[in-house]
């Protein structure tokens with residue numbers, strides 16, 4: 001079944017909506033047409049590239065015939081050259097957040113059954129019309145067949161040999177284009193320390209095997225081995241307030257320079273109920289950033305559950321002076337079965353969400369408060385629906401523009417158990 005034979009056709013359509021994933025939404029001959037790179041209120045031509053579903057198809061933008069008043073020249077040179085790094089760098093900052101608010105609300109309502117009328121809030125900048133640039137403290141670049149650095153085209157193995165992306169903080173990618181002797185098919189991870197005092201933050205560059213891309217048989221096995229340090233060391237310094245972590249350059253940390261602090265404040269605020277809480281869980285805890293936030297809320301003992309032993313080791317180090325944090329390595333599903341009953345649970349799963357088994361385990365443990373962090377609105381909405389099946393109701397949700405210039409959005413929900 002190859003669809004209705006629309007692939008290759010160039011359609012002229014009016015964009016009437018904006019969908020999760022950064023897609024303009026149009027209708028043509030009774031079918032929904034998703035157009036990447038098109039904005040609501042635009043009239044565009046677009047070539048159909050995927051026609052497999054009867055109800056909808058995907059098309060790539062050919063020409064904007066009538067531009068939105070919110071369309072601007074792309075602020076990201078790499079994206080303008082075709083890279084997939086900044087798929088919303090051609091829209092004003094405030095309108096970008098407006099579009100993400102709509103897409104988030106739509107997912108929460110349709111998948112989660114939750115009515116949300118909030119707005120996606122800026123992080124680390126005032127609510128301006130200018131798109132936010134220079135927010136990312138770690139970046140990953142690919143090496144093409146000729147040894148040149150760049151970013152992948154959206155959904156493709158092709159490397160656009162352009163290192164000038166608008167996301168990295170000042171100084172992060174300086175001089176990279178001049179690096180020679182890079183092995184084709186590898187990737188560079190470049191990170192810069194968080195500032196402490198007046199010292200200039202140090203930069204680290206490591207080279208790694210490229211993770212496999214593509215699907216099924218086309219998947220390439222990455223060559224394994226530890227990262228090769230090209231500049232600085234293998235770890236990068238991260239901080240939230242007075243807490244510090246030495247995180248592997250390739251390890252997880254929130255991408256936006258201010259995100260870990262903002263999320264920590266939200267978690268501390270929502271977990272501070274006024275009542276004494278003896279036990280908290282920080283599930284998918286990484287190096288324990290949100291465990292620290294629970295401690296700041298006055299939670300006496302906090303257990304983290306994290307699948308990556310290296311991250312747990314970082315947490316053990318960072319909380320060496322705090323006997324109230326207990327980092328545990330293992331899959332969340334397994335670890336939670338052996339933990340004491342919590343009064344509050346924070347869960348910050350990967351893009352796929354926590355899922356049925358973990359949500360059931362959390363609810364069976366009966367915490368009064370659950371704080372759920374989600375970087376994928378659809379997965380977050382799915383989890384919220386599962387919580388509702390167990391009698392947990394959403395009290396509040398905040399959306400954050402944690403990935404400016406892109407369609408991505410982060411949301412944090414707080415739920416309480418029905419009494």
Ligand SMILES: C[S@@+](CC[C@H](N)C(=O)[O-])C[C@H]1O[C@@H](n2cnc3c(N)ncnc32)[C@H](O)[C@@H]1O
Pocket residue numbers: 252253254283284285286287288289290305306307308311330331332333348349350
């Ligand atoms: C979105 S990150 C959150 C990390 C941490 N909360 C933070 O803010 O830095 C998700 C974390 O979940 C971990 N992870 C993914 N799947 C897991 C699983 N099934 N069990 C435990 N940890 C898992 C990843 O290694 C990663 O550290």
